[in-house]
Amino acid sequence: MSAYGEYETxxxxxxxxxxxxxxxxxxxxxxxDEGAPLIGYHGDERPERAHVIIRRAQLDSASNDIxxxxxxxxxxxxxxxxxxxSIGYDAQWLGKVHQHYKEKQTLAVAKAKGYIFxxxxxxxxxxxxxxxxxxxxx
Amino acid sequence: xxxxxxxVVIDENGNSSVxxxxxxxxxxxxxxxxxxxxxxxxVERKKAVFYSNEARTVQERLHxxxx
Numbered sequence: 001m002s003a004y005g006e007y008e009t010x011x012x013x014x015x016x017x018x019x020x021x022x023x024x025x026x027x028x029x030x031x032x033d034e035g036a037p038l039i040g041y042h043g044d045e046r047p048e049r050a051h052v053i054i055r056r057a058q059l060d061s062a063s064n065d066i067x068x069x070x071x072x073x074x075x076x077x078x079x080x081x082x083x084x085x086s087i088g089y090d091a092q093w094l095g096k097v098h099q100h101y102k103e104k105q106t107l108a109v110a111k112a113k114g115y116i117f118x119x120x121x122x123x124x125x126x127x128x129x130x131x132x133x134x135x136x137x138x
Numbered sequence: 139x140x141x142x143x144x145x146v147v148i149d150e151n152g153n154s155s156v157x158x159x160x161x162x163x164x165x166x167x168x169x170x171x172x173x174x175x176x177x178x179x180x181v182e183r184k185k186a187v188f189y190s191n192e193a194r195t196v197q198e199r200l201h202x203x204x205x
Contacts, residue, residue, distance in 0.1 A: 010177055010178065
């Protein structure tokens, strides 16, 4: 063994965010430039805008849209209503979003850099599933 | 020759760890950077083999009279 690193995932690349959300079962709408307004549970247009949006029809009947807005630093930040956080679209759900994003990003980077994919395992832990990916360098 | 193996573990919060096996010297830094992407590093460390290979390289240079 020769080196080890731990990293905090940041949602920077729209492509992997969209692919990760798709893997979680959501179809998203993407507004790359100005973003679009989020729609509230009454069908009302909310003041918040986002660049990647899960429309409320895919969520609970009383849900608002969930949005991801790209900040000036290039990072995506989630916009979640208090109601939606209370019914499970919370920090744990956001953790899953990050997990799916990171898996997509890792597989894409590995392929682009020429690493050879060996295996994928899901390890169940008391805190939730962990994804283990193995690659070989040429 | 030992295979150069990379293991990436992505936890339930989406944070990752990257473990390299079979790499020697500074080659592993590039691999860590590849897998880090835009993410913030929390921990990065070399492991025993890195240092033993570095020491061997220095010793070999000394024995051969190199700089």
